Amino acid sequence: MPHNSHPFSILTPPFIMDAVESQGFVCDCRTLALNSYENRVYQVGIEEGEPLITKFYRPGRWTDDQILEEHRFCVELAGHELPVVAPWRNAAGESLFRHGGFRFALYPRQGGHAPEFDNLDNLLILGRMLGRIHRIGGVRPFEHRPVLDSRSFGHESVALIRDRFIPAEYRESYVAVTDRLLEVIDESLAAAGPVRLIRTHGDCHSGNILWRDDAPHFVDFDDARLAPAVQDLWMMLSGDRPRRIAQLDALLEGYAEFNDFDPRELRLVEPLRALRVLHYSAWLAARWEDPAFPRAFPWFNTPRYWNEQIIELREQLAALAEPPLQLP
Template sequence: MTENPHPFSTLTPAFIMDAVESQGFVCDCRTLALNSYENRVYQVGIEEGEPLVAKFYRPGRWSDGQIAEEHDFCAELATHELPVVAPWRNAEGQSLFCHDGFRFALYPRQGGRAPEFDNLDNLLILGRFLGRMHRIGAVAPFVHRPVLDSRSFGYDSVELIRDRFIPPELRESYTAVTAMLLEAVDAIMAETGAVRYLRTHGDCHAGNILWRDDAPHFVDFDDARMAPAVQDLWMMLSGDRPRKLAQLDALLEGYTEFNEFDPRELRLVEPLRALRVLHYSAWLARRWEDPIFPATFPWFNTPRYWNDQIIELREQVAALAEPPLELP
């Protein structure tokens, strides 16, 4: 046993079942860890009932108010019959619970597989649901949850990596390329002008969408934040430019059936991609003391990783200079 075990090490099967049973359920002693790194998520068997999914929040990441906004947003979307997996609420309407120092939430189990973004019919369907989601997301803002901006995702990420992780022999190159990247990101955002920020899923990649019965189910709103609508669209685009344009056309065909889309936001696709690249490395760095991270991402924080990262950032600088995607 280490002298300073990580807080998540206390999440034994007995602890998990005690937490679930504190809300009136009776567990059948079956627990299964699900893929999750930021938080810890488990499928828990329930006697005479369907299994539940228990999500234990990483200590210190979100405030109670920020988690409440995540839950309330999901509940609001579910009320409008959108296919989101919202947290269970008890008779008093509570969805965030505490057990022996850990905050947790319970969810119904939702099966499904990752959607095929290469299937244009799937993108049409996803666009319709995202159009509806954003129409609701624009009704009121988040008060406690953050805004996606170049400071939090970009500059803060670069400062952490430059000061604590990048090897000395690569620091100059990393500093130079990230300075160029963030200067270009800020310039493009300024040139684009004021666009509408609304409540978004925030991390709408294939792993957070479960496809079943020809329909998507959106899960894990843990990164929900105020952002432009295109933040929930651009991660579904891949391939060369003609392929991206075909995917975009399908997405927006469905999206605009329910909501307007500001075409100026297409100029933000590559800046948002650049910020995600920076933020992802910083996320790994911030979590490196969690034992699951070195075990799962052994390639991180190696000289090869940082060399590849600098090359990727240079390619992203070039991408920022390319003409943006445009609607026909």
């Protein structure tokens, strides 16, 4: 492998099929790369069987214990008949495998399309499912996976951008708005008081939910972590304030059928949104040496991007000054 190539460059079709066949399957020579950047994910055809989804983990991101804890959470949820796509396990109960220096997992293929969050009936169903997921997620904490907090998602993200990426002409504006934003985020989190942290999906956007036969299927728990329950709800809210309140009402109506929701967590919606904006830029920056990122995100780290990013951060600061969402 060339010195300057990325580790993922060795994931050729033969390598991928060899990994799958190391677990006793016979591939039919069909491989299809799926949209995934943090890890690498492929659909692999299996002779006399349904295709499998093969996920190769980014080296150095998670420990084995963290990955296995995610797997156990998914298996636990699936064991309660929840629509979660859990990893395949071999006869010994193993779900994390190794091949050629990579760790990988296998998943059954799940069809479907992104849910329509504008459909309140869909949100009612999603609320029910998340209520059930969170009821199980609250039974015990994660021991190895991280906590969603302002230090890792906010302060460390801003430090990375300031030190390595922000162009000189935008640095002063970026520092000013992020200093104030982090201050307001920390104040908002403190004002909400201690809230319960549970095992969550952590990245519950439309791309990680497959809708089929009038029901959702939750996939990709790679970002699962301890967080307030509202972390898995707020990404489904969009539009003006009345619309977001209607969406929230539908979600929590379904949620309440299976689990209690602490209304204090509504104060966390905009702080969590702000942390996601900060973290997303830092995620792109931290992965910029991966050749897949400049190809997929050519607009990142351009003058236009940083100008628009500063505007977005100022808008988020204004959103934090508004009263939290409240149910009618």
